[in-house]
Amino acid sequence: LTSTANDRVDTASAAEAAPSGTKTTNTDKAGAILIAVDQAKCGDSCSAGEEQDQKQLRKNSGLVPASGDGSLPFGGVNSLVLKTRGHFSNLWKSVNQWIGWPREGKEQPQTQPLASSTFVSVLSTSSKKRNSGTNTKQQSTQPAACSSGHWSPRLAPMSNVNGSSSSASSASASSAARLNHNQDQFYQIEVSDTRMLILKRYQNLKAIGSGAQGLVCAANDIVSGRNVAIKKLSRPFQNVTHAKRAYREFKLMKLVNHKNIIGLLNAFTPQKMLEDFADLYIVMELMDANLCQVIQMELDHERMSYLLYQMLCGIRHLHAAGIIHRDLKPSNIVVKSDCSLKILDFGLARSAGNSFMMTPYVVTRYYRAPEVILGMGYKENVDIWSVGCIFGEMIRGNVLFPGTDHIDQWSKITEQLGTPSADFMRRLQPTVRHFVENRSRHSGFAFDRLFPDRMFPKNSSDLRLSAQQARDLLSKMLVIDPEKRISVDDALQHPYVNVWFDESEVFAPPPAKYDHAVDEQEHSVDQWKELIFREIMDYEESHDVYGTTF
Numbered sequence: 001l002t003s004t005a006n007d008r009v010d011t012a013s014a015a016e017a018a019p020s021g022t023k024t025t026n027t028d029k030a031g032a033i034l035i036a037v038d039q040a041k042c043g044d045s046c047s048a049g050e051e052q053d054q055k056q057l058r059k060n061s062g063l064v065p066a067s068g069d070g071s072l073p074f075g076g077v078n079s080l081v082l083k084t085r086g087h088f089s090n091l092w093k094s095v096n097q098w099i100g101w102p103r104e105g106k107e108q109p110q111t112q113p114l115a116s117s118t119f120v121s122v123l124s125t126s127s128k129k130r131n132s133g134t135n136t137k138q139q140s141t142q143p144a145a146c147s148s149g150h151w152s153p154r155l156a157p158m159s160n161v162n163g164s165s166s167s168a169s170s171a172s173a174s175s176a177a178r179l180n181h182n183q184d185q186f187y188q189i190e191v192s193d194t195r196m197l198i199l200k201r202y203q204n205l206k207a208i209g210s211g212a213q214g215l216v217c218a219a220n221d222i223v224s225g226r227n228v229a230i231k232k233l234s235r236p237f238q239n240v241t242h243a244k245r246a247y248r249e250f251k252l253m254k255l256v257n258h259k260n261i262i263g264l265l266n267a268f269t270p271q272k273m274l275e276d277f278a279d280l281y282i283v284m285e286l287m288d289a290n291l292c293q294v295i296q297m298e299l300d301h302e303r304m305s306y307l308l309y310q311m312l313c314g315i316r317h318l319h320a321a322g323i324i325h326r327d328l329k330p331s332n333i334v335v336k337s338d339c340s341l342k343i344l345d346f347g348l349a350r351s352a353g354n355s356f357m358m359t360p361y362v363v364t365r366y367y368r369a370p371e372v373i374l375g376m377g378y379k380e381n382v383d384i385w386s387v388g389c390i391f392g393e394m395i396r397g398n399v400l401f402p403g404t405d406h407i408d409q410w411s412k413i414t415e416q417l418g419t420p421s422a423d424f425m426r427r428l429q430p431t432v433r434h435f436v437e438n439r440s441r442h443s444g445f446a447f448d449r450l451f452p453d454r455m456f457p458k459n460s461s462d463l464r465l466s467a468q469q470a471r472d473l474l475s476k477m478l479v480i481d482p483e484k485r486i487s488v489d490d491a492l493q494h495p496y497v498n499v500w501f502d503e504s505e506v507f508a509p510p511p512a513k514y515d516h517a518v519d520e521q522e523h524s525v526d527q528w529k530e531l532i533f534r535e536i537m538d539y540e541e542s543h544d545v546y547g548t549t550f
Contacts, residue, residue, distance in 0.1 A: 185546050186270050191217055196232055197270040197279065201547045205230070217493075218286055223547030226263055229287070233280040236532065243528030246280070247518070249345070250535060252323065253282070255511040259315030262287075262334070262344035268545045269536050277533045284344070288337050291330035295394050300457045301465035303339065304394055308473075309497040310341035311387050313505045316488045318343075319380045320510035328386035329364045330393070365409055366399045370420070370480045373410050374432050381485045386475030395455050395470065398476075411439070413480065420442025420480045447475040464495040473497070 126498045159334065189196050192207040194215045202219040209216040214233045221228050236246035253264040266283035294307070311333065318325055325343065332345040369385035392400045400416070403409025414420075419441045425433050448471060456467035463469075471495045476486040492498065492506055541543075 016254070021237050045281075115197060130489065140372075143458065180403060191215065194232065198230070198281065199546065202228070202230060202283070210252055221283075221547075227286045229284045231282045231284070236280055237525050237529050240523070240525055240528065243245055243525055243532070244523075247532055247535075248529060250280075250532070252283070252514060254539070255321075255514055256317065257511060258314060258317040258508050259505065260342055261317060262342045266540050266543070266545060267490045267536060269533075269540075274530060274533050277529060280532065280536060285342070286530065287334035289335055291333045291335070291390065291394075294335060295390075295397065298457070299394060301470065304391075304457075304470070305465055305496050306339060306500055307335070307341055307394070308387070308391055309492070311343070311390070312488055312492050312497060313508075314341070314343040315383050315387065315388055316506060317508055317510060319383070319488055321513055323511075323514060324378075324380055325386075327364065329367045330390055333390070365403055365405075367402055368409060369482070370410070371482050373406055373413075374428055374436065376428065376482075378482065379408060381487055382481055384477050384485055384488060384491065385482075385489075388474060388523045392451070392474055392478065395451055395474070397455075401489045410436070414442045414444070416440070416445060416450055417478060418442050447471050462499065464499050469494075469496040474510040 089313065108460050150287075185198050185199055186197050186199075189198060189205060191205050192210065192215060194207075194210075196205065196215075196217070198205065198219075201221055201223040203222055205217040205218045206219075207215060208218045208229070214231050214235065216229055216231045219228055219230050220226075233246060235242060237243055250267065253262070257263075263285050264282065268281050268283075269277060269279055270281075271277045271279065291307075301308075315325065315328075327345060328343070333341060333343055335341045367386040367389045369382045372382060389400050401409060401412040403412045416503065419439075425437060451467075451474065453467050456470060457508060459466040473486075473491065473496045476494070477491065479485040486494075492501065523531070
């Protein structure tokens, strides 16, 4: 999600708000030092991991057949669009619209059905419409977020899925005894220059993405007959930060159970002795695309509000268990052809309220809440800010606050939303408060100027699904002061998403409470390795990993 200076803000008003020629002062230098100190608190994965995220954010979207042998006839979606922009209509005429409609079992708002079109042709036209002065949404001619055709875009890198702890010491002994018996269950294959030692039940592996911690492949599970995503977590023991994230991720994936959160299907390691343990494989549901792709499409209000509703349902499920996601961004939200949405990647998730000064620099910069940028304590609605940034990006078509560092990120926010109140300033640490108070002050812009009607699709026949209602909800999410920001429960009651309200989805039973006691203790890399190994051995003992009971 890269943005140039010309397309960062779609309104001339916001562009005029940007300070020009600001001189570097001692206060600026103090602020830079402060931010550097904050960054250093969270270890290696903060800067290096984030930069890797940004490089991979757009890079890893390929076209993979929804059926067949899984071959990749084309390169990534982005390169395909660049090479053949404007020439997809004839090529993809046979593809059905990407979002299936209506949603079975739901009373849908009354609206005209969308004409059949193609995923890629929408990608090629939507950005041009958003950057023009015309209405950016053409409800009657473009599909929205999901379709069912012979071809569908597959996942960019899925979560940094990882391992966990707390198991009996007998696990490694019993696993060693099974080593020879199960060795013939694996086969070796090289995918994208990565050696994979994979269970034989998973065939036709094709790389669909790679990230800082591993490779993601699409595969066919010949035991269950379903297509799956397999992540090889190849560097979980690079350092303490990576190991802790791996532990937390795997543990949470085993706990959560909600239709809007990615499901864990299987987990295994080919190494059955602790001293050999190096690789962890996680098997998950295979989705069709992530929001990086969907954001570039022409969405009508029905689809936009339904996607937002599902995000809020998934977040509420985590919050009900006292879990804050902390890393919500378009690449961590995936969709299928039936318009179902799931949240993934819980490596940065943690319990709420257990520390006032929590880790700064945890979420990808563009979606980072002000309280995180400024090193304040934060609570559950830190995730609401991130959802608001994603929602605004769906409307505008590009990143709302594309900061290059902490200081620039804060400037991008205040240029558009205005400098916060004195009450907010008083809650900052003295050094941070001095820095913020000496920055340029901005009055900000009204939301009808930041998000004018021309950015929205035509209003639905259901008055709840309108530009006015969407803008009202967005204005309650993108509030700098977290004490005044809307909660997830209140957001779900807002007319723009309440149209989809279903108690079984909103009030689904929360997962068991995650015990953070282990990952809040200090452990060496070797200790984390042993904890994760015991956890994966436990999982293999209690699950039919090899598919022998089918």
